Amino acid sequence: MTPDPDQTPGEDPKLASLETRLDAARRTEAERTAAPKQAMGMTNTGARTGQRVLSTLVGYPLGGGVIGWFLDGFFHTRPWIMLALLFLAFAGACFQVFSISKEPSE
Template structure:
């Protein structure tokens, strides 16, 4: 009869504890590497990306539609210029609306 756990069982417990501590440190390192837990930074990054997408989308969309109209109507470069400036105006209006949202 054995009174306590055998040496095999103790070695297995030590290995499991070691594995558990290494796993926790690897998870912490991964969280630091990916920036997990930085909620405010992540929100600012998303907001900046949205503003950039609005600006580029308005300019590129207006220019592309204007170019197509110019191509088919033969009004080069007037439709391109008008719709480019219209796209920029819409982009700035959308950026202004994003900035006015309550946080």
């Protein structure tokens, strides 16, 4: 093939066209995938459910222990009411987690 005298050496019009199409495809893909990357924080359903389960498993027994500690101080029965409420609160937390797991996912 003989080179075209109008064309600068090393420049191919097909290659330039390919580069512009690749740039357009990259921009389109970046726009398409930009929204999910921004929403990947703690807003997805799995993270919210995990936070609910964790707060339930920590909060119920902690609340039962604190209430039991105060009632034990009031009735002078340390540590029996606190232990009973800790076990009841843990059982309630397990029941609540079971209920959370039965909820349909969004």
